[in-house]
Amino acid sequence: MLNCSRWLLKHLKVDNFExxxxxxxxxxxxxxxxxxxxxKRIKPEFEKAAxxxxxxxxxGLLAAVDATKQSELTTRFGVKGYPTLKYFNKGEYxxxxxxxxQEDQIIxxxxxxxxxxxxxxxxxxxxxxxxxxxxxxxxxxRSTLRKIKHGLVMxxxxxxxxxKxxxxxxxxxxxxxADELMVAFGAVDCTNDQDLCxxxxVKGYPTLKYFSYFDKVVKEYTGGRKEGDFVAFIHSHLKLxxxxxxxxxxxxxxxxxxKLSSDADFEQIIGSxxxxxxxxxxxxxxxxxxxxxxxxxxxxxxxxxxSPMQVVGVDAAENPKVADLAQIEILPTFKMFVAGKVxxxxxxxxxxxxxxxxxxxxxKT
Numbered sequence: 001m002l003n004c005s006r007w008l009l010k011h012l013k014v015d016n017f018e019x020x021x022x023x024x025x026x027x028x029x030x031x032x033x034x035x036x037x038x039x040k041r042i043k044p045e046f047e048k049a050a051x052x053x054x055x056x057x058x059x060g061l062l063a064a065v066d067a068t069k070q071s072e073l074t075t076r077f078g079v080k081g082y083p084t085l086k087y088f089n090k091g092e093y094x095x096x097x098x099x100x101x102q103e104d105q106i107i108x109x110x111x112x113x114x115x116x117x118x119x120x121x122x123x124x125x126x127x128x129x130x131x132x133x134x135x136x137x138x139x140x141x142r143s144t145l146r147k148i149k150h151g152l153v154m155x156x157x158x159x160x161x162x163x164k165x166x167x168x169x170x171x172x173x174x175x176x177x178a179d180e181l182m183v184a185f186g187a188v189d190c191t192n193d194q195d196l197c198x199x200x201x202v203k204g205y206p207t208l209k210y211f212s213y214f215d216k217v218v219k220e221y222t223g224g225r226k227e228g229d230f231v232a233f234i235h236s237h238l239k240l241x242x243x244x245x246x247x248x249x250x251x252x253x254x255x256x257x258x259k260l261s262s263d264a265d266f267e268q269i270i271g272s273x274x275x276x277x278x279x280x281x282x283x284x285x286x287x288x289x290x291x292x293x294x295x296x297x298x299x300x301x302x303x304x305x306x307s308p309m310q311v312v313g314v315d316a317a318e319n320p321k322v323a324d325l326a327q328i329e330i331l332p333t334f335k336m337f338v339a340g341k342v343x344x345x346x347x348x349x350x351x352x353x354x355x356x357x358x359x360x361x362x363x364k365t
Contacts, residue, residue: 009050010063014072017065022091024061026113028100029086031067031074036082042101049106060110087113126158126167126187132174134186138196141188146214147282147331149182149317150237152221152230153209155190155197160205166225173230181320181328183234210237252283253292254313257299261314263321270337274308275362280326280333282317288332291350295334298355307363336362 010020012029021027030046032039050062067074067082077086077093087097087109099116100109127135136144136153145151154170156163174185190197190205200209200218208221210233223229249258261269261278270276279295281288292313299311316323316331326335326342334346334355344362348354 009046010061012063012065012073013070017073018091020063021061021088024088025059025090026110027061027063027088028097028106028110028113029063029065029088031065031077031079031082031084031086033068033082034066039083042083045101045103045106048103049110052103052107053110058107058110062106062110087115089113123158125189126156127189131171132178132185133171134184136186136188137193141196142214144184144186145211147317148184148214149212150234151184151186151211152234153186153188153211155188155200155202155205155207155209157191157205158189159191162225163206166206169225169227170230172227173234176227176231177234179324181323182317183238185230212237249296249313252313252315253289255296255300257303257311258296259310259312261312261319261322263319266314266319266322266325267340269310269312271340272310273339274310275343275359276310276312276337277359277362278312278314278326278335278337280314280316280323280328280331280335282315282331285331287350291332294350294352294355297352298359301356302359307359309359309363311359334358338362 012020021029030039030042032042046062046064052058053060053062065073067079067084073079077084085097085100087094094113095115097109097113097116100106126133133154134144145153154163154166156167170185170187177183177185188196190202197207200207206225210219210221211217221233223233249256249260252260254260258279259269270278277298279288279291281292295311295313302309302311314322314326316326316328316333322328326333332350335342336344336346336358344358346355346358348358
């Protein structure tokens with residue numbers, strides 16, 4: 001508690017507050033709570049400053065208000081934390097003076113009271129910045145990463161200095177891969193999504209982890225934190241040998257009446273004047289696996305009916321050029337092309353009957 005001597009540090013209450021301060025040219029008032037640790041640390045600084053102000057005959061007053069006992073005053077002056085320092089000129093409140101907490105600072109302030117500079121503007125949240133980094137939370141984490149073959153995620157805290165220095169490097173690296181459909185740089189604010197970060201054993205910031213199709217591969221990133229390090233890491237994974245790609249429709253889970261396409265021949269195939277019905281899929285996509293038998297059955301039925309329509313399957317995860325050209329965002333996606341143009345997008349259920357009906361509605365008469 002601040003023990004105020006009668007002439008060094010004036011203790012103010014409701015009944016003497018205005019009468020005391022109205023006589024002071026410059027008054028610095030500290031609102032405190034007896035139990036407050038920061039208040040206890042400021043007490044000796046105020047007492048030493050008060051002694052020197054008297055000795056040097058400085059025209060000023062230091063005063064204190066026990067906020068736990070003078071609730072009317074704390075409410076009137078909007079005190080919300082302790083200690084709070086306020087400057088008064090002839091009894092009139094002018095501004096808060098939280099910057100004057102040390103003996104010398106207090107004395108210099110009483111000699112020449114100046115309002116502290118305004119605080120710097122609040123830092124714009126990273127998630128509101130326009131960058132190639134995808135900001136993830138509990139609701140979007142799984143749904144986003146399950147479609148991404150190479151994902152690098154930075155778990156961070158906005159106040160973390162190492163995070164702040166890593167952020168621009170991470171952003172620049174993300175820009176390098178902005179056009180790669182199957183590569184993503186993500187960020188998770190652990191102050192907002194604590195449970196998500198705990199699930200991935202995040203114990204310090206920043207923590208970086210590599211994800212492939214959400215949970216197919218999850219591993220710690222232990223490389224450097226410069227743009228070049230992040231870029232090299234992704235490139236190293238892009239160059240890794242892949243499992244043998246299906247060479248035939250049956251290896252891909254279709255029947256022989258479905259034609260496989262890739263980045264190399266997709267534009268040529270859909271450029272046909274005859275309709276081309278395309279299923280965009282990924283090998284890891286369970287909904288795609290479930291749809292392949294019905295899609296194959298449609299292909300067989302159209303062939304039996306001697307329809308000129310082509311029925312084609314494309315692994316969008318392995319063919320980013322196709323996925324980008326066809327603007328594929330979810331899997332599976334079914335689109336009808338004629339002469340290189342999209343003429344229909346199938347959005348019904350994945351039953352044989354509805355898929356066939358859609359194809360027949362686009363067949364040439």
